[in-house]
Amino acid sequence: MKYIFVTGGVVSSLGKGLAAASIGALLEHRGLKTLMQKFDPYLNVDPGTMSPYQHGEVYVLDDGAETDLDLGHYERFTSGVLSRMNNMTSGQVFDAVIKKERRGEYLGKTVQFIPHVTDEIKSRIHQVSEDNPDVDVLITEIGGTVGDMEGLLFIEALRQFALEVGKENVCFIHVTLLPFIKAAGEVKTKPTQQSVAKLRELGIQPDIIICRTEADLDEDNRKKIAMFCNVEKKNVVAFRDVAHTIYECPLDLRRDKIDRLVVDRIGLGHTPAPALEDWEHFVRRVIHPKNKVTIAVAGKYIELQDAYKSIYESLIHAGAHHDTKVNIVRVEAEAIEDHGAKAVIGDVDGILVPGGFGDRGIEGKILAAQYARENDIPYFGICLGMQIATIEFARNVCKLRDANSTEFDKNTPFPVICLQEEQKGVEDMGATMRLGSCVSIVFAGTKASDLYGGASQIHERHRHRYEFNSDFQDKLQESGLVISSVSEKEGLVEIIELPNHPFFVGAQFHPEFQSKPNKPHPLFAGFVKAALDRSLIQ
Numbered sequence: 001m002k003y004i005f006v007t008g009g010v011v012s013s014l015g016k017g018l019a020a021a022s023i024g025a026l027l028e029h030r031g032l033k034t035l036m037q038k039f040d041p042y043l044n045v046d047p048g049t050m051s052p053y054q055h056g057e058v059y060v061l062d063d064g065a066e067t068d069l070d071l072g073h074y075e076r077f078t079s080g081v082l083s084r085m086n087n088m089t090s091g092q093v094f095d096a097v098i099k100k101e102r103r104g105e106y107l108g109k110t111v112q113f114i115p116h117v118t119d120e121i122k123s124r125i126h127q128v129s130e131d132n133p134d135v136d137v138l139i140t141e142i143g144g145t146v147g148d149m150e151g152l153l154f155i156e157a158l159r160q161f162a163l164e165v166g167k168e169n170v171c172f173i174h175v176t177l178l179p180f181i182k183a184a185g186e187v188k189t190k191p192t193q194q195s196v197a198k199l200r201e202l203g204i205q206p207d208i209i210i211c212r213t214e215a216d217l218d219e220d221n222r223k224k225i226a227m228f229c230n231v232e233k234k235n236v237v238a239f240r241d242v243a244h245t246i247y248e249c250p251l252d253l254r255r256d257k258i259d260r261l262v263v264d265r266i267g268l269g270h271t272p273a274p275a276l277e278d279w280e281h282f283v284r285r286v287i288h289p290k291n292k293v294t295i296a297v298a299g300k301y302i303e304l305q306d307a308y309k310s311i312y313e314s315l316i317h318a319g320a321h322h323d324t325k326v327n328i329v330r331v332e333a334e335a336i337e338d339h340g341a342k343a344v345i346g347d348v349d350g351i352l353v354p355g356g357f358g359d360r361g362i363e364g365k366i367l368a369a370q371y372a373r374e375n376d377i378p379y380f381g382i383c384l385g386m387q388i389a390t391i392e393f394a395r396n397v398c399k400l401r402d403a404n405s406t407e408f409d410k411n412t413p414f415p416v417i418c419l420q421e422e423q424k425g426v427e428d429m430g431a432t433m434r435l436g437s438c439v440s441i442v443f444a445g446t447k448a449s450d451l452y453g454g455a456s457q458i459h460e461r462h463r464h465r466y467e468f469n470s471d472f473q474d475k476l477q478e479s480g481l482v483i484s485s486v487s488e489k490e491g492l493v494e495i496i497e498l499p500n501h502p503f504f505v506g507a508q509f510h511p512e513f514q515s516k517p518n519k520p521h522p523l524f525a526g527f528v529k530a531a532l533d534r535s536l537i538q
Contacts, residue, residue, distance in 0.1 A: 001129050002266040003170045004139045005158050007206075009146045009195025010177040014212045015249075017070030019175050019239060020141040021077035022250040026259035028078055029274035032136040036074035037086040037128055038067075039121070040143040041150040045091040048433075056306030060463045060513055061086075064436025070141060072310050076516055077250070085131065088124050090150060096120050113153060121157035122164075136268070146174070147198045159203040171265040174199060174206035175239070178213040178221070187213065189224050196229040207265050208235045208258065216240060235261055244287045245316065247517055250279065282517045285320040292325040293531040295350040298368040300361040302330040308354050311382070314515035315352075318528040321520045326528060333361030333368070341371035348377065350503075350531035355383030355463070355510060359408040366392045378503035378530035380523065383464050386496060386506030387417045390468060390476070393498075398479045400472075407466050416476070418469045434462045438509075439488040440495075446484035447505060448495045451526040457488070460509035468493035468508065503530030 004023065008016040017038070024034045040047075047055045048066035059072040065084030075082060097120055101111050129138060142158070144151040162170040176192040196206060209231055211217055217238035226233040237256040242248035253259075254274065263269050295315065301307035312328060319326035329348060336344045341364075345351065351372040353365050365385070369392040372379035381389040387405055394403035394416045402409075405417035437459050442449050444456070452458055473493070477483065485495035498504035507523060515521035520528075 001133075001135060001169075002137045002268060003125070003161075003165065004137060004173060004262060004266070005162075005170065006139065006141045006173045006175065007146050007155070007199065007204075008142070008144070008175045009199065010191045012145055014175050014177055015239065016141050016143075016175045017068075017073050018246055018249050019173070019210055019253070020139050021070070021073040022253050023173070023258060023262060024074065024078040024080075024137075024139050025250045025279070026254060026274050026276075027137055027262070029276055029279065030259060030263065030271040032263075032268065032271060033134060034078055034137045034139060035080045035086070035128065035132055035135045036071070036078060036082065036139050036141070037088070037124075038070050038074075038141045038143060039124075039154050040068055040087070040089045041148065041154060042089055042143075043091045043094070043150075044089060045095060046087070046089060052301045052304055052307040056304065057309045058463070059310065060435060060461050060510060062437040062459075062461065066435065066463070068143070069306055069309050070143075072313070072513070073246075075513075076313060085124065085128050088121070090153075093117060093120050093153075114156065117153050118157040118160060121154055122161050125161060137266070146195055146202070152202070155199070155202045155204060162204075169266060171208065171262050172204055172206045173208045173210060173262075175210045175212065178211045178217070180214050187215065187218075187221055189221055189228070192225055193228045200230075205230060207231065208237060208261055210237045210239045210253075210258070212239050214241050237261070245283065246313075247279070247283050247286060247316075251276065251283065278518055282320055285323055286316060286325075289319065289325040290323045291532055291535070292327060293319070293349040293528065293535045294327045294329060295352055295528075295531055296329045296331045296345045296348045296368070297352045297354060298331040298333050298336065298345070298365055299354050300333050300356060300358075302332050310510075310512035310515070311352065311354050314512040314521055314524045315528065317515045317517055317520035318524040320517070321525050322528055322532055324528060324532050326531075331368070333364035336364030336367050337361065341367045345371060349535045350378040350380065350527060352380045352527070353382070353385030353388050355385065357384070357407075362388070362408055366395075370396055373498065373501065373504060376502055376534075378527055378534060379501075379505070380503070380527040381506035382512065383462075383508060383510055386508050387466060387468070389504070389506040390416050390481075390496060393479070393481055394472065394476060397481075398475055400475075405466055414472070416469050416472045417466050419466055433465050437461050440485045440509075441488050442485045442495070443483075446482060446495075447497045447499070447503075447526075448484035448523075451505075451522045453522070458485070460494070460507070460511060461513045462509045464508065468496070502534060503527060 006020045046066045057069040058066045063083045067087040176195045222236045225236045315326045365388045369389045394400045400414040403414035403416045404412035406415045482497045494508050496506045511521040511523045
């Protein structure tokens with residue numbers, strides 16, 4: 001197996017994850033089998049208990065691992081299906097080391113950062129390699145910025161690992177910033193020089209330098225970076241700001257032939273040039289669509305770009321599938337509470353209520369679902385959004401006026417949404433929800449069955465503690481609510497829908513975690529199609 005390690009310098013949020021995912025996509029289009037993983041230097045065991053304000057979206061994998069949102073980029077850009085082994089945090093590393101010490105596995109030795117902690121980090125790389133013998137290239141992104149104290153042990157582990165497996169099998173890629181100083185009218189290379197110098201102090205000489213830049217990289221600056229950072233000029237690669245969509249990133253990096261540089265470095269230069277026609281076709285549909293729709297996303301973290309990242313990307317996938325640009329209107333749920341749904345949302349082609357926790361903005365989301373139901377506006381509720389739709393239907397159609405979820409009102413007389421039985425008594429918040437992929441049955445003759453192409457079983461990823469309360473199932477169904485899917489094992493409600501509505505669907509799971517550029521999730525595809533139909537009629 002060959003190994004690529006992607007580090008970052010100067011500042012955070014440079015796009016290391018997108019760079020790593022783009023390289024993975026390019027190598028796959030050369031016929032190589034790739035696998036991605038990320039090391040995060042924070043002490044949390046996983047991001048599951050972190051606020052979206054701190055971390056953005058939590059991306060859930062098939063096996064229930066709660067991971068960094070970059071793993072979403074990895075799965076969208078490449079064909080690999082990832083597991084908890086593909087994301088490692090400092091918290092996991094130290095937890096594993098302490099448990100081994102308590103079990104006596106270090107045979108009474110003094111436990112130290114080197115070799116014990118670094119060995120634990122290296123063992124994860126080896127384990128992923130052993131578990132995936134058919135993979136040609138393992139790409140590992142190191143979170144944080146080179147020079148940060150919390151990342152030093154990961155950098156040291158990579159230095160050791162490269163020596164152990166042979167430097168001819170390893171490619172180090174460093175992503176840095178080339179800032180443009182407007183007052184001086186110049187691009188400055190000094191931050192890149194300093195960042196690479198810090199990395200070299202730690203024992204790693206990058207093979208390729210990716211320069212994040214607003215403009216192009218001229219030859220003079222390319223030569224300067226090459227000379228001061230001890231790399232060949234051709235190995236200084238520009239990573240420009242893309243104009244329309246993140247899916248342009250592989251095409252941009254291909255301009256400097258980064259895939260060729262990588263395969264030459266790790267001895268896979270015999271592979272053919274990447275066949276990117278399908279990717280280019282998708283990007284063209286995103287940039288130059290024939291149609292457009294406007295969809296309101298009503299949430300409580302709406303000002304955060306990364307809080308609903310996978311949902312926004314899934315809408316792009318579905319839009320491209322229908323040759324349609326999806327204009328997203330971000331609606332603050334609390335604003336709906338203050339001013340009403342019609343005033344805040346206005347005339348849109350679809351309304352989406354995403355997942356979430358806590359009671360802030362809940363009544364605004366309920367008003368959004370009511371507005372969609374009563375005005376025949378396509379509605380898509382995801383996780384909490386499905387629960388919101390259930391509460392709204394119970395209150396306003398079934399006349400259960402105080403219906404609610406016990407998450408928001410423990411004393412509600414009509415708890416149409418309630419805590420799962422297995423969650424009662426659970427005190428630890430981390431990794432204790434219903435997590436990961438589960439099998440569900442889809443009932444024939446429903447909208448859901450049509451959307452899934454008649455499939456009787458589906459596999460979808462979950463992340464929630466509260467469920468549809470089966471005690472109210474008959475009452476809601478008698479009033480016209482259709483339950484179109486239940487979990488195979490427990491019979492828990494997975495999808496609800498309204499039959500006499502253009503599109504009113506709620507899913508307890510998170511379909512956004514399985515949507516890909518050229519394979520949109522069927523629920524998103526159906527939702528955007530319904531929105532497009534509405535826009536064309538109007």
